[in-house]
Amino acid sequence: MNTQVRPLDASDFAVAKPFWIEAFGAHDDEGPPGPGRRTWQVEVDGRIAALGVDRELETWFGSHRVPTAGIAGIAVPAEHRGGGHLRPLFEAMLDGARERGALLSGLYPTASGIYRSLGYAPVATFDHVAVPTHLLAVRGDAAPVRRADAADLPAIAAAYTAWARQHRGPLTRDGVSFPDPAKAYTDETTGVTLAESSPGQVTGYATWDRGKGYGAGAELTVRELVALDRESYVGLLRTLGSFASVTPETVISTSTASEWSGLLRADQTSVRTRRTYMVKVLDVAAFAHLSPAAGLSAELPFTWNGTSYVATVAGGQVAVEPTASAARTLDDAAVSMALFGAADSATLRRLGHLTGPADDDAAWDALTAGPSPAIANYY
Ligand SMILES: CC(C)(COP(=O)(O)OP(=O)(O)OC[C@H]1O[C@@H](n2cnc3c(N)ncnc32)[C@H](O)[C@@H]1OP(=O)(O)O)[C@@H](O)C(=O)NCCC(=O)NCCS
CATH class of the missing domain: 3.40.630.30 (Gcn5-related N-acetyltransferase (GNAT))
Known part of the structure; x- marks a missing residue:
């Protein structure tokens, strides 16, 4: 053969x-x-x-x-x-x-078991969440909203980037794989609603597809809902809620922390489909992209894939160098989940991904705390 x-x-x-x-x-x-x-x-x-x-x-x-x-x-x-x-x-x-x-x-696996032994671990989910549309008519101060036009695309992309930079996981949506960055906001959408909590500044948007028909069974699909402040969420959710008489159900694409659900007056949301996002760390140099608190200072030895390293944390930066030996041992899943803040040390120990002395657990958890994991592109 x-x-x-x-x-x-x-x-x-x-x-x-x-x-x-x-x-x-x-x-x-x-x-x-x-x-x-x-x-x-x-x-x-x-x-x-x-x-x-x-x-x-x-x-x-x-x-x-x-x-x-x-x-x-x-x-x-x-x-x-x-x-x-x-x-x-x-x-x-x-x-x-x-x-x-x-x-x-x-x-995104069709079954996570296929990729586990290849070193991939779940760090976030990309969900379609169904909500009775009338629940989106949330209370509170709302940012003004308006319909976007083609000239708004750069400001929408900038709002996405501002949101994405508050997380670990979203894609940059630029570079060689995104020759037409506008596509992310215009594909399969009937409209894009903008929120502007300060005049002329896009602080949130919802890209939505009205779908077919009205009445029982009709659905509004929200492809993306991004807001940088509470007023923008309220303005956008309320606008979507105004469809209640024609689309009794709304399905919103959202990631792990669907923070907007906390603004609803009743919790009748249900996850209709869930896609798990799995990550494998290819190089220990990824740890240098963490942004620990400036006051955190630590020397954290660990072993991964048979090689020992020490992560030196100081002044808001992380440097990783090889070292002779280290008893704290992380498997591939522990490295991915810790890097994304998807699981703390105690969880990784319970799941068998982390072994060795627990003395550094609190420092590791402080190192890997930070922007929440999230993903907004399905590929
Ligand atoms: C999924 C697919 C690629 C697996 O191919 P395969 O030749 O059976 O895979 P392998 O024999 O190399 O097995 C690799 C691992 O995947 C696991 N696996 C295979 N199919 C699986 C399934 N449906 N559910 C869970 N685990 C599965 C195997 O147990 C093995 O795990 P292990 O290393 O821990 O023993 C193949 O079945 C396929 O093409 N399916 C249709 C398309 C698809 O689902 N592609 C994946 C898109 S994310």
Whole structure:
């Protein structure tokens, strides 16, 4: 059996396409290789045995941009499943990503078990939350709202970026993988409503799709709801709530901390679909993108993948250097979840991801506290 792993070029694409259609359904195939998009294949005796796409992305980590390999289009033709082709595929894809400086890799699994043994761990969820529309008519001081037009796109993108920089996980939505940044706000939307809590300053927006029909069964879909202050949330939610007579249900795309739900007068929300976002840390240098409190000062030794390091935290910065040995041992899941603040040390210990002395637990938890994990792009 002759097995090789190699990037797919444009001429291979027609052969690969049916396998994505087979995996994801009739109209859900991957695009051809192109800028910021590298497709890999495992070939066994000249036939495709596994496919995967590595997209060149960046993740906001507070105010830092972290180069990220966004993995998509993982497919194994039915007859090759169970053949163990994913591991060599991921090794090649992630080595290639490391070469261009990626420190993280993210993906949305169809089943998280597929990627756990490859070192990915859940750090956030991307949910569609259903809410009775009348509950969106929230009380309180509201920012003025207005309908956006094309000239507002830069201000909308700036509001997204301001929100994203308050989190760990959202994508930067610029660079090679976003040739048309406006698409994120205009695709499949009937309207974009802006909130301006100060005159002329976009402090929030909702991109929404009115859907078909009215009355029982009709739904308003909110593709994105971003607000930088309470008044903007109130203004946007109330505007969405004004659809109550025609769309009794509203479905809002939201991430792990759906903070707006705390403004509703009754808690009748339900998660209709949940997509788990999993991350694998590709390089320990990712820790340098944490932004600890300026007053936190610590030397934190740890072992990951058989190599020991010490994280030196001082003056709001983190530096990671190799060291001789360290008893505190983190597995891949512990490294990802700690880096994103998705689990504290006690949780990681209960789940068996962290072992060794607990003396540094409080300092680690202080180091990894900070912007909440969130994700706003499905890919
Ligand atoms: C999912 C898919 C890629 C797995 O391919 P495969 O050849 O069976 O995978 P492997 O044999 O290399 O197994 C890799 C790991 O995934 C696990 N796995 C495979 N299918 C799984 C499933 N449906 N649910 C949970 N875990 C699964 C295996 O147990 C194995 O875990 P382990 O290493 O801990 O033992 C393949 O079934 C497929 O193409 N499915 C349709 C498309 C799809 O779902 N793609 C994933 C998109 S995110």
